[in-house]
Amino acid sequence: MAKFQFLLPLDGSVHTEIAADNAIKIARMYNADVSTVYVVDTGIFEDTEDIKTQTEFGNTLLDKYGQYFSDKGVDIVKGSLLVGSPFNEIIKIQKDIDASLIILGAPDNKLGSTAERVVRGARCHVLIAREKTAGDEPYKHIFVPVDGSEDAGYAARFAASIAHRSAANLTACHIIQNMKKLSEGKAITKKVIDLAESKGMKAASIVREGKISEEILKAIDSEQFDLTVIGYTGRGRISRLILGSISEKVIRSTSCSVLVVKSLRTEKVYTVQKSHG
Incomplete structure (x- = not known):
């Protein structure tokens, strides 16, 4: 490869x-x-x-x-x-x-x-x-917002891959408009947890109610994540999760590092040989 x-x-x-x-x-x-x-x-x-x-x-x-x-x-x-x-x-x-x-x-x-x-x-x-991610220290707390879209799903796989390779904690987050969507939100974040567990990792989930960008930023600040992984189509359109200016607001308004994952690039992030054994 x-x-x-x-x-x-x-x-x-x-x-x-x-x-x-x-x-x-x-x-x-x-x-x-x-x-x-x-x-x-x-x-x-x-x-x-x-x-x-x-x-x-x-x-x-x-x-x-x-x-x-x-x-x-x-x-x-x-x-x-x-x-x-x-x-x-x-x-x-x-x-x-x-x-x-x-x-x-x-x-x-x-x-x-x-x-x-x-x-x-x-x-x-x-x-x-x-x-936060300066120096030789590996990533410790990785955060990935998900919405059930293909773009967010690819970002979740990338986040899980990085967490796996750096022995980091992984947290998936879904924002709901109202509590009627709670079970749907839990189902979406469970897919990330299942992915992590299939690789021998543990993962946590957060489901919050409110405006997407505001709640994502609150979650990042409250949990002190050092890396956020967020999905982007790479085709001039943004997934429902980060529709319009939401992704840019998150990138601009946080103190943690942000990996913008574009589904245009479909590398199999779990098949690349790890360099640390």
Whole structure:
């Protein structure tokens, strides 16, 4: 089976360091290849001398993270320096290497314009990495909202796979409009519990009543999850669970890392060899 390809864009900020730590963690889990890219933003730097300076900075950054990954036992298979629009160049290189995951760093409760465009426009999964998941510690508490849709189901399989490989706790959540839907909500989350148990794991479930985005955020904050996995169709439409701006509100308004799983990519996440035995 071909290796997964992961893409880590660099910008020199502390958030890049957090993204790098997450890239290393997930690359180890899935024995994946990682490529890095630095884009000289011509929307900011137009002068020839400025572009030259940023090119030198970018090459230094690529070398720095090449060594950082090597020290952690993960090799960078390709480091690229490009000039242009960060969003456009990230999307181009993702297609060129057929990356299944882009890892971006972000501050708590915020999302930069490039990261937001990548979440919307990339035809692959996107991990928004935040401070809670910095360092070498594995993910410990993983949260997946589900609604019974195919997209959310794929996200649940991905969440269970990561939980399995990192020995993390897994919690499934369904939001209902009223208590008449309680049994339906329990049935939906039970599918995730059954999946986890089939892999020898234990999982918990939460069924909450109210507005979807608000209740998802309350659940994340109350339980102190470090990684949320949420489904996205990747075809310009969003599943019923995250209809309209709900997914983006969750991504932007939480302090935990968020993995946006797009059903356009249908990797069999349980069939990739684990790197830690």
